[in-house]
Amino acid sequence: MNGLALSSLAKKYxxxxxxxxxxxxxxxxxxxxxxxxxSKDMFNQVSHFMGNNLLVQFVLQPILIFGVIFHFxxxxxxxxxxxxxxxxxxxxxxxxxxxxxxxRNMIFxxxxxxxxxxxxxxxxWFPEMKYKYYHFSPLDPNRYYEEMIHKFVSPARVLMYSxxxxxxxxxxxxxxxxxxxxxxxxIKYISFIKILTNAFAIIxxxxxxxxAVFHFYNSH
Amino acid sequence: MNLxxxxxxxxxxxxxxxxxxxxxxxxxxDMSFLEMIxxxxxxxxxxxxxxxxxxxxxxxxxxxxxxxxxNGQAHGPDRLVTTCQLHMRKFRDGDTxxxxxxxxxxxxxxxxxxxxxxSFDRIQQAGGFISINTSGNTQDANAIPxxxxxxxxxxxxxxxxxxxxxxxxxxxxxxxxxxxxxxxxYSLLPQGxxxxxxxVLNMVNQMxxxxxxxxxxxxxxxxxxxxxxxxxxxxxxxxxxxISKVKT
Ligand code: SF4
Ligand code: FES
Numbered sequence: 001m002n003g004l005a006l007s008s009l010a011k012k013y014x015x016x017x018x019x020x021x022x023x024x025x026x027x028x029x030x031x032x033x034x035x036x037x038x039s040k041d042m043f044n045q046v047s048h049f050m051g052n053n054l055l056v057q058f059v060l061q062p063i064l065i066f067g068v069i070f071h072f073x074x075x076x077x078x079x080x081x082x083x084x085x086x087x088x089x090x091x092x093x094x095x096x097x098x099x100x101x102x103x104r105n106m107i108f109x110x111x112x113x114x115x116x117x118x119x120x121x122x123x124x125w126f127p128e129m130k131y132k133y134y135h136f137s138p139l140d141p142n143r144y145y146e147e148m149i150h151k152f153v154s155p156a157r158v159l160m161y162s163x164x165x166x167x168x169x170x171x172x173x174x175x176x177x178x179x180x181x182x183x184x185x186x187i188k189y190i191s192f193i194k195i196l197t198n199a200f201a202i203i204x205x206x207x208x209x210x211x212a213v214f215h216f217y218n219s220h
Numbered sequence: 221m222n223l224x225x226x227x228x229x230x231x232x233x234x235x236x237x238x239x240x241x242x243x244x245x246x247x248x249x250d251m252s253f254l255e256m257i258x259x260x261x262x263x264x265x266x267x268x269x270x271x272x273x274x275x276x277x278x279x280x281x282x283x284x285x286x287x288x289x290x291n292g293q294a295h296g297p298d299r300l301v302t303t304c305q306l307h308m309r310k311f312r313d314g315d316t317x318x319x320x321x322x323x324x325x326x327x328x329x330x331x332x333x334x335x336x337x338x339s340f341d342r343i344q345q346a347g348g349f350i351s352i353n354t355s356g357n358t359q360d361a362n363a364i365p366x367x368x369x370x371x372x373x374x375x376x377x378x379x380x381x382x383x384x385x386x387x388x389x390x391x392x393x394x395x396x397x398x399x400x401x402x403x404x405x406y407s408l409l410p411q412g413x414x415x416x417x418x419x420v421l422n423m424v425n426q427m428x429x430x431x432x433x434x435x436x437x438x439x440x441x442x443x444x445x446x447x448x449x450x451x452x453x454x455x456x457x458x459x460x461x462x463i464s465k466v467k468t
Contacts, residue, residue, distance in 0.1 A: 008394075008434040009424055009461045078434050082392035085325050085433035091228070091239055092318045094292030095391065098443035104391050106436065178437040184459025186452040 011078055016182035018071040019175050023200070025064055030204050033211050040145045047144035051128065072114055079107040102170045103178075109171040116164030123151050152215040161212050165205040172201035221247040221308060224316040225260065227272055230329050233336075237329065239318070249309035253296060254279060254286060256308055257319075273332040279304040281446060284381030287388070288333055289320040294385035294444045302383060302446045322388035326395070326430045339430040340382050340398060346426035347419035348402040350411050370408045377404035379447040386441035386449070392433030397441035399427050400457035401449045407460060417464040424461055 032050065036043040050056050095104050102109060127147075131137045152158055177197040180187045187193040222245045230237025244260050251259070254276055261271035277283040286303040290296035296306045311317060319333065327335040352358070366374075380401035387395050403420050406412025412419070435454065442451045 007424060007461075008428050008432075009458060011434055012436075012458065013462065078436065082394075082433040082436070085393040085431055086323055087325055088323055090289060090292065090323055091226075091320055092292040095440070097293055097297070098389055098440040099391075099438040103436070103438040174437070181437050181451065181455050182458055184455050184462060186450075186455035188451065 011074060011081075012182045015071065015074055015078065016179035018067050018074065019179045021067050022071060023172070023176055023179075025067070026204060027200075030207055033208060036145065036148060037211060037214055043148075044142050044144050048139075048141040051132070051144070052139065068117065072110065075107060075110050100174065103174045106171060106174060109167045112164060112167040113171060116161070116167075119160065119164075124148075149215050149219055152212050153219050155216070158212050158216045162209045165208045168208075169201055169205035172205065173198060176201055221249060221311070221313040221315075223247055223256075223311065223314070226316060226318045227333070228320045229272070229332055230321075231270075231331065233328055233330055237332075239320075247308050249307065251308045252279070252304055253288070253290065253306040253308065254304045273330075273334050275334050276304060281305045282381060284383030284446075287322045287335060287337070287384055289322055289388055291318050294322065294388040295383075295446055299443075300446055300448055302381075302385075305446075322384050324384075324387050324393035324432065326393065326432050327384060327387065335384075337382070337384050339432070340384065340395070342430065343395065343399060343423055343426045344382075344402060347415070347422040348406070350406060350415060352411065364410055366409060373452075374405050374408035377401045377408070377449065377453055380405070380445075380449050381447060383446060385444050385446060387432060389440045389444035390433065390435075391438060391440065392436055394435040394441070395427050395430070395432040396435035396454050396457065397445060397449055397451070399423050400453035403457050403460060404453045407456070416460065417467055420457065420460045420464050421468065424457075 032043070032046050035046060095101075124147075152161075177187055177194055180193055180197070185193070187197070222243070225242045225244055226239045227242060228237050229240045242260055242264075244256065244263075247256050247259070254274070257272060257274060264271045275285040275287055277285045279286075281302045281304060284302065286295075288295065288303045290303065290306070295301060295303045296310065298306050298310055321327075321329050321333045321335050322337075323335075326339040327337055330336050378401075380398060382398065384398070386397035387393050390396075403423060406419060407416045437451075437454075439451060442449065
């Protein structure tokens with residue numbers, strides 16, 4: 001068990017750091033989506049840049065995909081490892097008396113978010129990859145907004161999208177502030193970090209939902 | 221008060237245990253939980269049966285022996301108390317009370333409610349000490365100035381009684397709160413700083429080797445700890461481990 005690579009704390013740090021990285025990405029994604037509310041042209045421009053910039057496409061995008069996979073695999077290893085540390089369960093446990101539901105069920109919210117990501121990839125990423133790197137279709141800087149709007153026509157899709165973001169919000173409510181604790185910063189007494197992380201965990205996912213609902217109403 | 225107790229009975233570490241139901245009558249609300257179990261045991265002994273085995277020693281919240289998981293919580297429903305400090309007035313007449321041993325693979329059941337917590341001793345032996353000869357030539361404590369805040373925090377950490385409620389309550393059976401209290405109690409003081417790097421590395425390694433789970437910051441340990449050991453200690457442990465790893 002020697003060495004940083006195997007210790008329980010190494011797992012903790014890697015969950016925290018990969019989580020913080022994904023939080024940063026989420027903020028960037030939100031900013032771009034938010035632009036779609038007030039400027040179709042600007043949204044197209046930014047999306048075109050993100051979709052064609054070599055650094056974004058071939059350096060940042062693979063890092064992001066690795067980050068998502070790493071965070072999930074590590075979370076799964078943690079969960080399985082932790083289950084093994086108590087092979088005989090209690091006859092009765094009262095988890096709600098000492099901890100929040102979400103802090104005890106991060107694997108559950110994580111799986112919901114991962115399923116959403118699979119749908120999101122199916123909706124946006126695979127068609128995009130096919131468009132650019134398989135069909136080698138011509139560059140069209142004006143197609144992004146229409147493509148995006150098209151995905152928010154179905155009420156079932158918007159509902160699924162919204163439910164996933166509610167789970168993301170719950171996941172962040174525990175995960176974001178918890179990553180500071182894991183990195184050695186106890187935020188109980190640093191209230192501004194606690195407020196900031198909680199505000200982020202609510203505002204960003206619900207912001208995503210509002211954007212989806214906005215486009216849904218606009219397209220009907 | 222008349223109560224129904226459902227207690228985990230397991231003759232030894234090898235056998236399979238089960239929940240056994242016992243009615244108890246005329247329980248005084250002023251009794252401690254352990255006194256109520258004593259009363260039950262007297263009846264069991266009179267019947268010629270094997271009494272319920274449970275750990276206890278000081279019966280005043282000092283030794284940390286009285287490990288019981290009562291109605292789904294370590295040391296029962298009250299806050300900041302051990303089982304010996306839990307009073308029967310916390311329950312109502314007619315209640316059914318579930319009593320189980322602390323559960324974690326690193327705390328194997330020896331008999332009934334008694335678990336083997338020697339894994340904590342081994343963690344402590346891995347680094348929970350300062351290597352100073354105390355045979356008559358120790359420096360006067362007041363000769364080393366220590367900031368009040370640090371002294372208070374070290375003292376708070378030192379109140380950990382090694383009961384294991386943190387492990388029992390944690391969904392991951394993690395021992396982080398215990399280890400962090402032991403690490404903090406020394407590393408906050410100048411006498412403990414000398415061995416701080418080795419201490420944190422060795423204690424965490426031992427903790428992992430004992431088979432405790434990984435901490436996921438649920439905070440259940442802090443809530444259930446009878447001594448109110450703060451999560452701030454776990455943050456300190458995380459910090460010190462990282463710094464020590466980088467240093468070595
Ligand atoms: S940290 Fe609290 S719950 Fe854990 S062993 Fe120490 S006193 Fe018991
Ligand atoms: S018997 Fe000593 S703390 Fe309960």
